[in-house]
Amino acid sequence: MEEMRNFVALIEKWNDHSEIGFCSKNVEILFNALYQTNSRICAKAALVQNRIVMDHIAEHWRLMVRAMMTEAEWASSKHIPATMEEYMSAASHSLVGAIFQSAAYLLGSRLPEEVVGGEEGRSASRRVLLPSAAASPASVEAAKVEIGRAIRALRGELQRLVFGDGAGVVPRSCREMFWQTSNVASAFYRDGDGYSPKEMLSVANAVILDPL
Numbered sequence: 001m002e003e004m005r006n007f008v009a010l011i012e013k014w015n016d017h018s019e020i021g022f023c024s025k026n027v028e029i030l031f032n033a034l035y036q037t038n039s040r041i042c043a044k045a046a047l048v049q050n051r052i053v054m055d056h057i058a059e060h061w062r063l064m065v066r067a068m069m070t071e072a073e074w075a076s077s078k079h080i081p082a083t084m085e086e087y088m089s090a091a092s093h094s095l096v097g098a099i100f101q102s103a104a105y106l107l108g109s110r111l112p113e114e115v116v117g118g119e120e121g122r123s124a125s126r127r128v129l130l131p132s133a134a135a136s137p138a139s140v141e142a143a144k145v146e147i148g149r150a151i152r153a154l155r156g157e158l159q160r161l162v163f164g165d166g167a168g169v170v171p172r173s174c175r176e177m178f179w180q181t182s183n184v185a186s187a188f189y190r191d192g193d194g195y196s197p198k199e200m201l202s203v204a205n206a207v208i209l210d211p212l
Contacts, residue, residue, distance in 0.1 A: 003027050004072055011065045014058045034061070038102065045105035053105050056113075060098040067093040100181055109171035151186075158182055 006023040010031045013020055017035070022028035038061070042054040070090040074081070081087035105111060162175040188200065 001072065001076060004069060007031060008065045008069050011058075011061055014062075015054075041102050041106070045102075048108060049105055049110060051112075057098075057102050057105075060093075060101045063093040064095060064098045067091070096181060096185060100177070104174050104177060107171070107173045107177065109173050111171070111174070114169075155182060155186070 003024055003026060006020070006027050007030060009020050010017045010022075010027070011034075014035070017031065022031070038054075038057055042052070042057060045053050045057075067090040073079070074090075158178060162179045
């Protein structure tokens, strides 16, 4: 947990991370890889967007590591969230969200602050990242059914936002990336945790290794 807390503290400081220092070589390698990669992304994004976007990207990484720290503390203490709302308070921020926001700035369309922080953009993001349910079912099987119903409803809403009539303020390229991101997440997590199924591993290997 010490390394995790150190990593979160470094992300919180971001440009001022030297004030924190590294508790291990592993943390130093991981943080520098993340920080330097995002610095390069932001440099390229600044040319596309004609403005600095580092603060926005850094904030998404802060939200993500805070959520992951919460889940790690739950696991360490064997805490089980009592309600869906408690669980989603951490689960609503994910690695996909942080990566998506960085990629959106590089698609070629201008994304001013009022678009990034506007209701349309936030609404689409929620439908990619928030397969939540209103109730807290009493059994695992009931929870699976409830979550599946919520996911289908949210993907339907996202599809209408992406492909519906009307231009909207979010560029079409970004709206389509919302949909493709949702499709990827659905493929990974439809039947499990996204990493364990052998068939998913074979698909990932095929994408990387097999010739087109």
